Amino acid sequence: MLTTEQQIFEQIKKAKNILITFNKIWPGDAVAAALAFYLFIKKMGQSVEMAAEKTEVKKIYRFLPAFNEIRGSLENLRQFIVSLDITNAKVGQIKYEVKDNTLNFIISPKEGFFSSDDITARASDFKYDLIITLNTPDLEALGTIYDNDTEFFYQVPIINIDHEAGNEGYGQINLIELTAIASTEILFNLFSSYARELIDEDIATCLLAGIIAKTRSFKTQNITPQALSVSSQLIAMGARREEIVNYLYRSRPLSVLKLWGRVLARLNSGLDDKLVWSVLSALDFAKTETTEDDLEEVIDELIVNIPEAQVVVLVYEKLAASSENSKEENQERESETEALVYSVHNINSLDLVKTLAPIGTKRLARVKIKKPVQEAEREVIRIIKENLGRVI
Secondary structure (H helix, E strand, O other): OOOOHHHHHHHHHHHEEEEEEOOOOOOOOOOOOOOHHHHHHHOOOOOOOEEEEOEEEEEEHOOOHHHEEEEEOOOOOOEEEEEOOOEHHHHHHHHEEEOOEEEEEEEEEEOOOOHHHHEEEOOOOOOOOEEEEEEOOOHHOOOOOHHHHHHHHOOEEEEEEEEEOOOOOOOOOEOOOOOOOHHHHHHHHHHHHHHHHOOOOHHHHHHHHHHHHHHHOOOOOOHHHHHHHHHHHHHHHOOOHHHHHHHHHHHHHHHHHHHHHHHOOOOOOEOOHHHHEEEEEEHHHHHOOOOOOHHHHHHHEEEEEHHOOOOOEEEEOOOOOOOOOOOHHHHHHOOEEEEEEEEOOOOOOOHHHHOOEEEEEOOOOEEOOOOHHHHHHHHHHHHHHHHOOOOO
């Protein structure tokens, strides 16, 4: 009987065209794992592509090999084929026209004639015959990649790889290792068991980037001896550790540092510093020339520098622009607040704010509140305090 690892590579070798996809919130470990798997399958000589919803693109990872190969949607997933039986007549000329929202094919026979019985139509097979998902607890976490083509995900075999306990095991093959700290750690062991010699410097760099991103450059408490051993082996294989650390942790733009200062100026804590939070206004983003995309970098710094914190929350104001109103009117009429809730250890961020309809993962949840930022802050922190107090 084949092991799970052997089954995975048997399916990869049999597939004609493979799709790799991952969580719509683009966790660093997921991005790095997808790139590593893409490069590894390419070296196996198989056809493979990557796609993920691009609303949460983490541009900080664009230094990794093949990053630009990640598509934002599934195009030409299935073709519609119209067939004409030419047994009784030969084709002389073909043209088409679009009229009244109808596509007409005009076929002139060279000899004989065609009838409606000679025409058939069908949908082709799907473009991909194997799907690999990474860091994705359920199919809905893929976002529009799944929502726009649900039939595809129910008709094509799925290999599901993850390290989180919340994974629903929706794949035909599921490789879920709860003792691994990152999916990239799982992939290293998977690749090594199949063909270790295929792990080149680029693949090793992607795998190490995933582990570094997951552990905040080995500063979080989830570090294991196994993860350190894997990281050491990857560096020996040529993984570019300095490049990874420089891009992820040493190259902070001045604008982000200014935003970081505003976060620190309003830092609050509760529950014996196990809960830490701060608040940002739309003016803070404007003055520092930053966007909400920069907030995860700020969260990284809070996590690393406040080790006793188990939950970090950033509450921030968003404004919907309108050219017909003044800036003051927009602030009064269209103010909307969002909050990022990040948890460590075994605390589920989604559970902490479940009454606010969060999206995201158990590690990083996002909520939207149609209230001014000060009111939203009070509501979010009150709810988190109540729920967090029950689990710590």
